[in-house]
Amino acid sequence: MCGVPGGEERPGASRGVALPAIRSSPAIVLRSWAYGESDKIVSFLTRDFGKIRGIAKGAKRSRKRFLNVLEPFTLVQLRFHERPNSPLAFVHACDWVYVFRAIARDLGKIAHASYLVEITDELTRDGDDSLSLFEHLRSGLRFLEENAASPEFLTAFELMLLRLAGFQPILEQCQRCGRAPGGDDDRWNVRWGFSPADGGVLCRDCRDYRREAVPLSSGALDTLIHIQRHGWTEGEAPAALQPALREARGVMPLFIQYQISKKLKSAAFLDGPFR
Ligand SMILES: [Zn+2]
Structure with missing residues (x-):
């Protein structure tokens, strides 16, 4: 998991087309909620870009594109671009990296993982040192996956x-x-x-x-x-x-x-x- 790359690509740059930079980073899903008929808004803690809130178009209706990857505590590889004049990034893709299955099966673990995620979400501001916060939350979830709280x-x-x-x-x-x-x-x-x-x-x-x-x-x-x-x-x-x-x-x-x-x-x- 540690070796998952992050970074930035500019798909139209070589052709002189001004397209927004698509960014990529490992991320933990903090929360997601329905938006309109078919979309979801998702809050991520990314390793490389801090906390990102993004819109996942069609995530509610077409489950294929974001199959099970927008559930809280899931570790994903997020690809997104920021939109001018909008607090919501556009989520291009969310590839499954790791699901904490033992947490998902146990109500007590879910309660504790929800607590870790909520306090991390609430205490984190944009621009905070995202690498150490990301690693801290990931290691906390990993502990809960293998141990009782x-x-x-x-x-x-x-x-x-x-x-x-x-x-x-x-x-x-x-x-x-x-x-x-x-x-x-x-x-x-x-x-x-x-x-x-x-x-x-x-x-x-x-x-x-x-x-x-x-x-x-x-x-x-x-x-x-x-x-x-x-x-x-x-x-x-x-x-x-x-x-x-x-x-x-x-x-x-x-x-x-x-x-x-x-x-x-x-x-x-x-x-x-x-x-
Ligand atoms: Zn005193």
Whole structure:
């Protein structure tokens, strides 16, 4: 999959005809919806050109041309050209590269993949570094294809996505007084506050200034800091960390919703500690 070429071609250039450049890139389908009688609008995260919204003519009526390739999470080779004065590109072709079949067969995996796709879509702006965002989403989907979702996986995915998209929460010092976490005797009873409006955490002395700050134990904060620094590649998290990860699940979607100023639709379908 990594070797799939991207690039640009100008079909009429040699004959002196001013035709729009046809661009080509690996892409992940984020969403698609019907448009009029026979067309579909599709949102893609491309490897080489960022996020592209395009119109797939005839995709609703003639299924041959875009057979099963416009479903969310599908990895495709997209060929398109941009149209002057239109926010929608014209989709020439979408060739199937990889379908995450294990995800498509499992409602729980679909719910988690929908969450990964929705937060990536919402936090990504045109012009962002598309290669790292594309690789991040693809590796997240690949993980879900082969593994069950876990709180540590979701938290690591969110924290890395927030960093790549420029929304990294500040966890390593109080956003009001600058105090650093750590050194507390009772890690599970010392309460910090997580405040989306302040862009990170508030210490126990400062969190009362922000009533809506979500309480967070020192232990949970340490766990978030560890995942933010190192990701999560060690496999299953030790049982001792599960309470911290459950706390982390309570704050990450809130932080993302604050950044995008709206509710995440897919978060409602994630259960309990996975939310
Ligand atoms: Zn403070």
